[in-house]
Amino acid sequence: MDIQFTGEHLLPGKLGQFFIVLSIGTSVLALISYFFATIAKDKLDLSWQKIGRLAYRLNLVAIVGVGACLFYIIYNHLFEYHYAWSHSSKILPVYYIISCFWEGQEGSFWLWTFWQGLLGCIVIVKAKSWENSVMTIISLSQVFLATMILGVEIFGAKIGSSPFVLLRDAMEAPIFARADYLSLIQDGNGLNPLLQNYWMVIHPPTLFLGFASMIVPFAYAVAGLWQKRYTDWVKPAMPWALFAVMILGTGIIMGSFWAYEALNFGGFWAWDPVENASIIPWLTLIAGVHVMIAFKNTGHSYFTAAFLVIISFVLVLYASFLTRSGILGETSVHAFTSMGMDTQLLVYLSVFFFLPLVLFIINWKKLPITKKDEDTYSREFWLFIGAVVLFVSCIQIIATTSIPVFNAIFGTDIAPPTDAIQHYNKWQIAFAFVIATISGFSQFLKYKQTNIRKFFISLSVSFVVAIIVTAIVVYVVDIYGNVMYILMTWAAIFSILCNGNVLSEAFKGKWKLSGSAVAHIGFAMLLVGALIAAANNKVVSLNTTGIGFGDEFAKNNNPRENIILYKNEPTKMDKYSVTYLGDSTSGVNTYYKVNYKVTNSEGKITENFNLYPNAQQNAKMKQIIASPDTKHYLLHDIYTHVSSVPLKEEEHHEDHEGHSDDENYQKPVVHEVVVGDTVRFRNGFLLVKGINKNAKINDIPLTDKDVAIGLNLEVHANETVYNAEPIFLIKGNAKVDFGKKVDEAGLKLRFTNVLPEKNKMELTVYEKPKEEKKDWIVLKAIEFPYINLFWGGTIVMVIGFILSIFRRAKEVTGA
Amino acid sequence: MKKSSIIGMIIIAIAIGAIVSTYADSSTYGSFSEAIKTKKELHVVGKLDLAKEMFYNPQQDANYFSFYVNDNNGENCKVVFTGAKPQDFERSEQIVLTGQMLGNEFHASKILMKCPSKYTEDKIEVTEVSAQGKI
Numbered sequence: 001m002d003i004q005f006t007g008e009h010l011l012p013g014k015l016g017q018f019f020i021v022l023s024i025g026t027s028v029l030a031l032i033s034y035f036f037a038t039i040a041k042d043k044l045d046l047s048w049q050k051i052g053r054l055a056y057r058l059n060l061v062a063i064v065g066v067g068a069c070l071f072y073i074i075y076n077h078l079f080e081y082h083y084a085w086s087h088s089s090k091i092l093p094v095y096y097i098i099s100c101f102w103e104g105q106e107g108s109f110w111l112w113t114f115w116q117g118l119l120g121c122i123v124i125v126k127a128k129s130w131e132n133s134v135m136t137i138i139s140l141s142q143v144f145l146a147t148m149i150l151g152v153e154i155f156g157a158k159i160g161s162s163p164f165v166l167l168r169d170a171m172e173a174p175i176f177a178r179a180d181y182l183s184l185i186q187d188g189n190g191l192n193p194l195l196q197n198y199w200m201v202i203h204p205p206t207l208f209l210g211f212a213s214m215i216v217p218f219a220y221a222v223a224g225l226w227q228k229r230y231t232d233w234v235k236p237a238m239p240w241a242l243f244a245v246m247i248l249g250t251g252i253i254m255g256s257f258w259a260y261e262a263l264n265f266g267g268f269w270a271w272d273p274v275e276n277a278s279i280i281p282w283l284t285l286i287a288g289v290h291v292m293i294a295f296k297n298t299g300h301s302y303f304t305a306a307f308l309v310i311i312s313f314v315l316v317l318y319a320s321f322l323t324r325s326g327i328l329g330e331t332s333v334h335a336f337t338s339m340g341m342d343t344q345l346l347v348y349l350s351v352f353f354f355l356p357l358v359l360f361i362i363n364w365k366k367l368p369i370t371k372k373d374e375d376t377y378s379r380e381f382w383l384f385i386g387a388v389v390l391f392v393s394c395i396q397i398i399a400t401t402s403i404p405v406f407n408a409i410f411g412t413d414i415a416p417p418t419d420a421i422q423h424y425n426k427w428q429i430a431f432a433f434v435i436a437t438i439s440g441f442s443q444f445l446k447y448k449q450t451n452i453r454k455f456f457i458s459l460s461v462s463f464v465v466a467i468i469v470t471a472i473v474v475y476v477v478d479i480y481g482n483v484m485y486i487l488m489t490w491a492a493i494f495s496i497l498c499n500g501n502v503l504s505e506a507f508k509g510k511w512k513l514s515g516s517a518v519a520h521i522g523f524a525m526l527l528v529g530a531l532i533a534a535a536n537n538k539v540v541s542l543n544t545t546g547i548g549f550g551d552e553f554a555k556n557n558n559p560r561e562n563i564i565l566y567k568n569e570p571t572k573m574d575k576y577s578v579t580y581l582g583d584s585t586s587g588v589n590t591y592y593k594v595n596y597k598v599t600n601s602e603g604k605i606t607e608n609f610n611l612y613p614n615a616q617q618n619a620k621m622k623q624i625i626a627s628p629d630t631k632h633y634l635l636h637d638i639y640t641h642v643s644s645v646p647l648k649e650e651e652h653h654e655d656h657e658g659h660s661d662d663e664n665y666q667k668p669v670v671h672e673v674v675v676g677d678t679v680r681f682r683n684g685f686l687l688v689k690g691i692n693k694n695a696k697i698n699d700i701p702l703t704d705k706d707v708a709i710g711l712n713l714e715v716h717a718n719e720t721v722y723n724a725e726p727i728f729l730i731k732g733n734a735k736v737d738f739g740k741k742v743d744e745a746g747l748k749l750r751f752t753n754v755l756p757e758k759n760k761m762e763l764t765v766y767e768k769p770k771e772e773k774k775d776w777i778v779l780k781a782i783e784f785p786y787i788n789l790f791w792g793g794t795i796v797m798v799i800g801f802i803l804s805i806f807r808r809a810k811e812v813t814g815a
Numbered sequence: 816m817k818k819s820s821i822i823g824m825i826i827i828a829i830a831i832g833a834i835v836s837t838y839a840d841s842s843t844y845g846s847f848s849e850a851i852k853t854k855k856e857l858h859v860v861g862k863l864d865l866a867k868e869m870f871y872n873p874q875q876d877a878n879y880f881s882f883y884v885n886d887n888n889g890e891n892c893k894v895v896f897t898g899a900k901p902q903d904f905e906r907s908e909q910i911v912l913t914g915q916m917l918g919n920e921f922h923a924s925k926i927l928m929k930c931p932s933k934y935t936e937d938k939i940e941v942t943e944v945s946a947q948g949k950i
Contacts, residue, residue: 373818388826396833403841415858417840418913418924427833560878562899643899644873778877778899 005168007182008080009073013164016069017151020162023062023113024146030055031139038132038227049132053124056139059146060117066149067101067110070163074100079185082170083107083163089190091588099200100191102208105324105339106149106163111205113145115212123216130236133223134216141215144348148341161339193588193616193625199258203251207278210248211316214281216240217288218313218352221306225359230368234296234305239809241289241309246801248282253794262627266639266782267537268790269530271424273328276401277319283394285312287387294380297447301384302368308387310356315394317349327404377450382442386435393431400424425534429484432527436491439520440466440498462501466494477532477786488531495524515807519800522793529789540574540638541781562643565594567775568718568744580777581610589614589627592642592777596631613641613779637784644778665748665766672760681767683745684717688763695727697738706731709754711761717745726751726763739766842913847892850916859912859921861886863905871900884910884921894921901926 033052040048070083074097079085087107088100102108120138127134151162167185168176175181217237224233255275260268269275288308295305322328325342360367374381400423403416417423444450444458470490474480479489499517506514541563565571565580572578581593591612598607609631615624628641671679677688688711695710702708710725724740728751739750746768753762845857863869864883871880880896882904894912907928914923 376818385822388822392826392829392833395830396837399834399837400841403837413844414838415842415844417837418842418856418858423837423840427836560876560897562873562877564873564877644871644877776874778873780899 003177003179005080005182006180008166009076009078010080012069012072012078013081013166016066016073016164017162019062019065019069020146020149020151020164023059023066024143024150026055026059026062027139027142027146030059031136031143034132034136034139038136052132052135052139056117056120056124056135056142059142060114060121063110063114063117066163067114070107070110071101073164077188079188080167080182081163082165082167085167085185085188087189087191089188091187092191092196095198095201096191096196099195099204102204103191103195104163105341106161108204108208109145109148110163111208112212113142113149115205115209116142116145116215119213119216123219127236130220130223130233133227134219137219137222138215141219141352144351148344157343158340159344161341194263194627197258197262197627199254199261203254203258206247206254207251210244210251211281211320213240213244213247214285214313214316217244217285217309221309222356222359224306225356225363228363228366230302230363230366231295231299234292235808236812237309238289238292238296239805239812241285241292242801242805242808245282245285245289246798246805248278248285249794249801250798252278252282253791257791260639260787261630266641266780267534268787269534271420273401273404274323276397277322280394280397280401281312281315281319283390283397284308284315287390288312290383291387294383298374298378298380299368300370300374300380301387302370304384304387306360308391314349314353315398317345317352321345321349322401322405327408375449377445377452377455379442379445379447379450382438382445386438386442389431389434389438393428393435396427396431397424426484429488429531433484433488433491436488436495436524436527439523440491440495443498443502443517443520458501459498462494462497466490466497469493469497473528477536479532479535482535485531485535489528492524492528492531496521499524512807515800515802515804517800518803519797522795522797522800525789525793525796527793529786529791529793533784533787533790536785538574538783538785539780540576540783541779542574562778562780564776564778570597573781574783576607576781578779578781580775580779582775588616590617590645592645594640594777594779596638611638611640615642615645617645617647632788634788635786637787638781639784640779640781642777643780646776664768666769668750668764668766670752671763671765672755672758673763674760679763679765681747681765683767684715686716686749686765687714688712688761689714691761692725695725697727697729700729700731702731709751711751711763713740713749713763715742715745715747715749717742717747720744724749728752728754728761739764846886846888847890847916847921848888850921854915856913856915856924859884859886859914861910861912863907863910864891865905867891869900869905873899881920884912892921893919894923896923896926901928904928 030052033048033055037046037048037052072078073081074084074088075094077084077088077090083104083106084100087103088097092100100107102111116138120135120142123134123138124131148160149162150160151165152159168181175184178184217240220233220237220240224230252275255278256268259270285308288305291301291305291308295301321342324339325345326339327342374384400416400420403414406412407414440462441459444455467490470486470493473493474486474489479485499520502513502517503521506512506517539561541561563571563573563578565578567580567582570577570579575598577597577599579595579597581595583590583592585591591614594611594613596607596609596611597605600606611629611631613626613629615626617624624642624645624647626641626643628639630640631638669681671677673679673688675688675690679686679688690712692710692712695708696702697708707730708727709729710727713724713726715722715724722742722744724742724747726740726749727738729736729738735753737751737753739748741748748766750764750766751761752764755762842855843857844860845853847859850857850859861884864885867883869880869882877899878897880898880900882894882896883891884894885891894914895917909928911927912921912923913925913927914921916922
């Protein structure tokens with residue numbers, strides 16, 4: 001009994017599914033062709049390679065086809081598709097429709113496979129003698145990624161999850177028994193409001209480009225083992241490794257910036273498992289890049305270089321497993337929920353783990369592992385040590401992040417540390433100290449051997465200057481209370497000085513070396529910026545007036561970090577005088593205008609700015625989703641978000657003229673007044689000052705016969721005086737009046753009638769009910785000092801990477 | 816001894832140190848009755864008790880939020896959180912509290928909620944008034 005459903009658009013889905021199958025087919029074909037091309041005896045026979053190239057390029061076309069179909073579906077709001085229904089809605093602007101695209105797991109897998117397809121095509125053009133072996137590995141990875149969005153059941157096991165599943169197939173509900181069910185579904189579920197941020201348009205593609213590009217150095221390292229070209233893989237892999245590190249680093253910091261700008265957890269890094277998952281492979285590949293350089297220059301540390309490059313991609317896969325399998329469940333707020341693809345992800349992970357492992361074992365005897373120790377005063381030795389320290393720091397992050405995995409494997413029930421940030425910081429600051437120090441003094445070392453006397457002389461200058469600068473810095477930024485912070489600051493400054501030294505050499509003509517120096521300076525700035533901003537951020541909205549909830553509560557005194565602001569009542573907050581001025585709604589967001597003022601001792605206003613933290617109010621769900629607003633100064637930021645606001649009722653708050661606005665007020669009180677009278681109300685009194693016989697009303701032209709009288713009132717409330725002039729109008733035979741509101745006093749005043757026989761005027765006073773009298777918001781504000789060092793350091797570091805990529809890419813073509 | 820083996824040993828020592836510290840710092844999942852016994856901070860997993868009062872009145876104190884939670888053993892306890900009421904709190908289907916017992920109240924320093932948020936919930940909203948209504 002088939003139902004003929006009406007209004008469905010099945011073509012884009014069918015076409016998309018066809019492209020998915022095509023992408024799997026072409027990637028398998030590319031894998032097989034490149035494999036045979038690699039093992040072919042006759043190196044002149046290019047037929048396999050030709051097929052491989054064609055298949056891989058077709059694969060990219062198929063992937064673009066999948067993307068186009070999916071985008072068509074989301075863009076046209078075809079809610080008969082589950083993906084469109086669950087991730088988008090009609091009210092979203094176009095640029096957020098792009099974010100919808102990768103909000104779900106399927107879309108983010110598509111992004112990954114797209115980048116991998118594109119990068120593979122570049123490798124085809126550039127790799128020359130490496131093409132066949134490297135492309136075999138990349139095609140293998142492409143096969144795995146393609147199956148992630150297949151969504152077909154084979155032998156009862158679900159392979160992948162397709163973005164083209166129809167809503168009626170994805171879930172069960174009685175409406176699907178109706179042929180016209182689609183007409184009942186007016187809108188999709190929409191995009192998570194936290195993701196409706198411009199950073200969410202750009203951050204995921206960058207991050208996934210970073211993840212995807214890690215396959216290339218991995219493939220070179222594995223191909224080197226496979227083809228027994230143990231040493232020459234480093235040179236062509238080098239620019240790729242630098243590229244991956246640069247892009248992934250940028251992606252991670254973009255995520256951090258998004259968290260800082262759009263989320264209200266009050267910081268830029270929280271050691272959340274999802275964040276950790278992305279930084280672990282980044283750190284290992286950074287370590288890998290350094291050892292690769294050492295190996296290229298001296299022949300030392302072959303195994304470490306290959307191992308680190310390989311493990312980095314394995315850790316990318318491990319990171320995907322962590323974030324996509326739902327295993328992080330109770331420890332992370334960000335992770336995806338499970339889609340039943342755990343096994344598939346694990347197979348992908350194991351293949352890419354065991355394949356190089358087996359190759360290592362087979363080739364072990366022949367690997368170019370040096371028996372001789374490096375000289376202690378040589379650059380390669382300290383490159384190696386630095387890489388090892390980075391790797392150990394990763395082990396620490398992995399160990400804590402993987403607690404849920406250990407729980408799953410061993411059936412234990414261990415909870416993560418109660419203060420995770422403290423736990424990570426205490427280890428990572430120590431590691432960062434060592435790494436920054438090494439990145440400093442190793443600049444004075446040369447490969448193979450260094451003149452020890454010269455080394456210590458040049459070192460001592462930077463060493464001493466760093467101590468002096470550190471003393472000043474820690475005093476100025478106020479972090480001298482903590483020994484670790486002082487050491488960390490010293491190490492970073494030392495590194496900046498040492499690398500600055502190298503950079504000054506670069507200005508004299510050794511341009512080649514500038515890339516690493518710039519990147520190191522950026523990294524050191526980033527470390528210092530993160531340290532100061534994280535260590536010294538200060539909640540400025542401390543509540544000092546809190547009303548006690550008994551001694552028991554006061555004893556366990558957590559800092560009271562939220563403060564309530566009533567509309568138009570300035571509140572003292574640290575050095576600021578803060579006033580909530582009102583709200584305005586634009587689209588789904590309500591913006592709360594908060595004014596900050598700093599007055600110096602002479603009563604002059606030295607700082608004056610408004611912030612507009614916003615909250616998405618969802619009256620239906622009785623919830624708010626708050627986003628911060630930040631005032632950026634060169635040396636510090638003032639970060640503000642609302643923690644709680646009165647929920648708006650859907651109908652009431654619209655203050656349109658004439659629209660049952662009076663419901664917002666208590667029962668009106670009618671007074672008969674003459675000039676000079678005083679009328680009392682709950683919060684104060686008002687004086688009838690006079691009559692304006694020539695009152696004017698906007699937009700209403702008056703003729704001679706019309707009478708418009710204004711009543712001059714002086715309202716005394718909240719120790720302030722407000723003026724209001726309600727108007728009474730006789731136009732022709734009609735009596736109309738125009739009320740005036742004094743919101744600050746919670747009043748609405750109407751001049752409702754003139755009583756000539758009594759020689760009095762009728763004034764009707766509307767008062768807001770007591771509890772609704774004042775609008776309020778609960779606010780949290782944090783001052784982040786020197787956070788621009790963190791962002792600025794990132795930019796400098798990326799510039800350094802770009803310089804290095806150019807240098808290393810030139811080495812490849814030059815060779 | 817070769818330098819590399821010394822370095823290797825130091826690394827292994829640090830790595831072991833890091834892992835041990837992970838477990839020294841790690842906490843435990845427990846119930847309210849266990850929280851009464853121990854002085855340490857721990858994690859309690861439970862569900863919000865919607866039948867009892869949830870109290871947050873920012874006009875009185877913007878940093879006091881109290882509610883009742885049934886832990887996984889079904890034990891009910893009042894929880895106090897020094898801070899603003901988290902967004903979307905009522906809709907949480909599972910709550911992980913970090914904190915300790917103080918008198919009869921559990922003082923949470925951190926609340927982690929798992930919400931079937933609007934954006935992952937598979938619930939179709941039907942706009943037609945008469946027909947089946949909400950599913």
